Amino acid sequence: MNYNWNWMVFWDPSPDGTGTYLYTLIRGVYWTLGASAAAWIIALAFGVVVGVLRTSGIGWLQRVCAGYVELFRNVPLLVQIFLWYFVMPEVVPESLGNAIKSADPTWSTFWTAVIALGLFTSARIAEQIRAGIESLPRGQGMAATALGLTRPQAYRYVLLPITARIIMPPLASEALNLIKNSSVAFTIGLLELTGAARAMQEFTFQIFESFAAATVLYLIINILVVAGMRYIERRLQVPGYLGAAR
């Protein structure tokens, strides 16, 4: 088979004139990590609120939050991104829509991706928070109430700190999912890692070198995130609880 391998292609200058192809890929890593980090903050904030409210015992609130989760879980992420990117600017008031459309395209795609990824992930985190809280013995909440804590205090000081430790492993894999999912943002033009590799492949025709480089970079990111989450998990462990004594 005559495929011309050329591993030196990474040192060739890229057509946008900013540096080498390697630099294009590294910048892709920055966009991937930046979008994932920003989306992670949104996902955690919304996920915790929705997850807590689903255990609040207030009927209508629980139903609204269940609807929120179902909405974001049952529509493919790609479709959600398109909704935020193509549809949202058309249905908001015209002045806001025009402001979005005339914004710097790089940043508007970035923030669109962040919002879409953040809300998509928040529904999944909400489910984990809810499952985590429901897995606690009922006595925990009752003991907190018996000590005179209000309900918000019971969540803040008793239920959530334990839940956070229980759901660390699934939360870690959700963080990895988020990083992988951020590749979908390439469809609206964000040059994150997959997009950068795709662009490099289209310019250089060095298909396998480009994708191999992206693969290696994704694996490195994965390993670092797993190590980071393990470190946080260890630091948060309460001695004598949840298999901490290791």
Added chain:
Amino acid sequence: MNGFDFDTIVRTAPYLFKVGLVFTLKLTFLSTVGAIVLGTLLAMMRLSSSRLLSGVAGTYVNLMRALPLILIIFWFYFLVPYIVGWVTQAGRPIAVGGFTSALITFVLFEAAYFCEIMRAGIQSIPSGQAGAGYALGLNYWQVMGKIVLPQAFRNMTPLLLTQMIVVFQDTSLVYVLSLTDFLGAANNVAQRDGRLVEMFVFVAVVYFIISYTASRLVKVVEQRMAIAR
């Protein structure tokens, strides 16, 4: 924006459903079936006592699970013609159709996820059952085929079906290959008629209805099976 144009949807619905949705559903079913078969084999490899087999399967599964599906789609889109060319001794890359390429990609990718489900399923069967099978003189394939796997499939049915819904949603990513799946068909119309709002909202609603209904049905199946035990 001047009003939501339902007419576009009504006019293009036959195309969207007959071409787009049929493509999506065909890809979903075939990939799921293929991925369950391959995933079960991978799970058996991962659980085998051979270091080599479990190492190969483990590496494959972890690699697939560490990478974004879009990247895998690109990999196989370009790699499959070379592999086919190599297998058929043609000496040059052989072009394969978009559907075939997507199907191969999804089978290979989703097999990693189905492997993890089937691994849990096989491990959920007490090892004494396999031991009893061997004591009766059955060989490995008989023990697996007649004792362990039927029960593992039964225990894992809800998870397998849930993963199938994930596959259904994942197939929308063939958009990056410009294939005419449900989203791709809607996108074609949206670009041609300049009706992006209508098309993408409609696509979202249809995906929602199908996924939501399917996940409710999975819950029903789960409850039925729980009672039967």
